[in-house]
Amino acid sequence: MYFFDDSYPDSTIVEWFWQFGDLTSELDTSSYKDYHWKYPSEGFYSVNLWIKDSRGGEHDTTKTIYAGNAIVSDFQHEDVCLGDTVMFIDQSFNQIPVVYDQWEWVFGDGQGVTYYEKTDTVSHYYDTAGVYNVYFITTASVNEIQITDTIMKDIYVYNPPVARIDSLGYTAYCVDGNIQFIDSSYTIDSDSVTSWLWDFGDGVTDTVQNPVHKYNEIDTVWTTLVVNTSFGCQSIDSVEVRLTDSPDISFIWENPCVNSPMHFIPDSSNVPVTYWEWNFGDPGSPDNIIIDSSKYSDPTHVYTEVNNYRVTMIAKSENCEKEVLSESFLIKPIPYSTFSVTPNFNNVQGQTKFENNSFDPNTTIPLNYFWDFGNGETSTIENPIEVYEKDSTYTITLISYNEYNCADTSWYELLVFFKGLYFPTAFSPNNPNEEISLFTPRGINLREYLIQVFDMKGNLMWESEELDENGSPVESWDGYYNGLLMPQGMYVWRAEAIFRDGTIWKGSDFQAENPQPYGTVTLVR
Numbered sequence: 001m002y003f004f005d006d007s008y009p010d011s012t013i014v015e016w017f018w019q020f021g022d023l024t025s026e027l028d029t030s031s032y033k034d035y036h037w038k039y040p041s042e043g044f045y046s047v048n049l050w051i052k053d054s055r056g057g058e059h060d061t062t063k064t065i066y067a068g069n070a071i072v073s074d075f076q077h078e079d080v081c082l083g084d085t086v087m088f089i090d091q092s093f094n095q096i097p098v099v100y101d102q103w104e105w106v107f108g109d110g111q112g113v114t115y116y117e118k119t120d121t122v123s124h125y126y127d128t129a130g131v132y133n134v135y136f137i138t139t140a141s142v143n144e145i146q147i148t149d150t151i152m153k154d155i156y157v158y159n160p161p162v163a164r165i166d167s168l169g170y171t172a173y174c175v176d177g178n179i180q181f182i183d184s185s186y187t188i189d190s191d192s193v194t195s196w197l198w199d200f201g202d203g204v205t206d207t208v209q210n211p212v213h214k215y216n217e218i219d220t221v222w223t224t225l226v227v228n229t230s231f232g233c234q235s236i237d238s239v240e241v242r243l244t245d246s247p248d249i250s251f252i253w254e255n256p257c258v259n260s261p262m263h264f265i266p267d268s269s270n271v272p273v274t275y276w277e278w279n280f281g282d283p284g285s286p287d288n289i290i291i292d293s294s295k296y297s298d299p300t301h302v303y304t305e306v307n308n309y310r311v312t313m314i315a316k317s318e319n320c321e322k323e324v325l326s327e328s329f330l331i332k333p334i335p336y337s338t339f340s341v342t343p344n345f346n347n348v349q350g351q352t353k354f355e356n357n358s359f360d361p362n363t364t365i366p367l368n369y370f371w372d373f374g375n376g377e378t379s380t381i382e383n384p385i386e387v388y389e390k391d392s393t394y395t396i397t398l399i400s401y402n403e404y405n406c407a408d409t410s411w412y413e414l415l416v417f418f419k420g421l422y423f424p425t426a427f428s429p430n431n432p433n434e435e436i437s438l439f440t441p442r443g444i445n446l447r448e449y450l451i452q453v454f455d456m457k458g459n460l461m462w463e464s465e466e467l468d469e470n471g472s473p474v475e476s477w478d479g480y481y482n483g484l485l486m487p488q489g490m491y492v493w494r495a496e497a498i499f500r501d502g503t504i505w506k507g508s509d510f511q512a513e514n515p516q517p518y519g520t521v522t523l524v525r
């Protein structure tokens with residue numbers, strides 16, 4: 001503790017003598033003007049100051065002082081849960097008159113704040129849970145000497161619990177049925193969950209850990225669980241509970257024809273159906289019964305005999321009772337679809353005649369037909385003729401329907417292959433039109449080819465075997481031989497060729513009874 005002479009006599013002070021009142025020491029005196037003394041313990045002491053001035057005058061004074069901290073830093077707080085704000089209440093005080101200069105807070109998380117005016121309450125938010133060393137440092141001035149006092153306290157920021165409602169196992173529940181709710185909450189710190197509050201969303205609450213509850217109305221509600229720990233921390237979890245009813249459903253069917261997939265379609269339902277079971281009443285079939293799969297809500301089944309059958313459907317909504325429905329029906333016969341094909345009908349390449357041979361032994365009523373020629377064209381007449389324009393393989397489909405709309409389908413793969421080789425009968429080299437001035441063979445889909453032109457004496461005038469990518473002849477004869485234009489008259493051509501389908505070209509006129517691979521051409525000048 002520091003002591004300062006504050007005397008103001010009329011003359012100069014020449015001597016000082018301090019007695020500090022410390023009875024534990026015989027050396028508690030000093031002859032300095034200002035001095036300091038360290039007391040052994042906190043308490044009150046009687047201090048005497050004697051002075052003597054230059055005129056010989058003596059004076060003294062005695063004061064009772066308190067030895068201890070002049071200022072005491074202190075604060076009040078409460079430990080919090082993560083997500084809450086800590087409130088620090090300044091409870092510092094001074095034991096002698098001082099002038100406070102500043103109040104500094106160090107929160108232990110790398111952050112702090114300094115005030116230069118007294119602030120009774122300071123707040124701080126921690127981003128993570130943990131234990132933080134909080135320092136509160138007060139600074140004051142006493143007789144122009146700055147003094148400080150520091151206090152440190154541990155602040156606990158607790159992790160809240162993790163509230164969790166265990167998976168209920170279903171997306172919907174049957175109204176009027178008991179639902180078991182399971183608490184799966186847990187804590188991160190060393191505390192434990194001490195209380196539970198369930199709000200079932202229908203005005204009913206419960207405080208047991210794992211309650212059982214029954215709802216009375218079809219609805220979608222939110223069930224909320226609030227858990228508290230021994231540290232006073234809280235957490236909330238909610239789950240959606242959809243309440244449904246038993247299905248009210250029927251079914252219809254399509255295509256009740258023998259040896260054809262018969263389609264069963266649920267007609268309607270008041271609630272979503274999640275479980276299906278179908279019994280097709282067909283004991284001889286390996287797939288007579290289909291069980292427990294939502295993908296079979298609209299199954300198909302093939303009946304192989306004409307007969308009466310009873311189909312049973314069992315439908316079940318989510319966690320609700322099931323509805324059983326049975327229907328009887330007659331499986332009807334189908335016709336037999338068949339046809340024959342005549343390619344290149346009437347010697348026209350690409351023209352195809354279809355002869356319909358379909359029949360139904362169970363009825364005399366005429367059948368109905370649908371043709372798909374594989375080229376984008378269709379027809380409903382009995383025996384159609386179709387003209388194809390391109391080389392290709394076409395899938396021909398015939399669907400034959402009887403009076404019950406039961407159908408049978410037949411197919412045929414038709415190869416359309418255009419081929420031919422033809423030669424002009426005359427040409428005129430002096431004509432400006434190339435179509436007339438050249439002897440040009442015409443053909444398509446040739447694999448091998450040779451054309452030769454002779455004069456009437458048997459001399460070879462010109463020959464060629466060149467084909468393009470389409471199998472067509474490339475070269476033409478212009479009527480010249482060795483650079484000279486041949487005289488007007490008749491010339492003989494001779495050709496041989498093999499088409500890409502392996503057939504041999506027999507002659508230029510395929511309609512003739514005896515086509516020949518040779519002919520004449522007239523050169524006109």
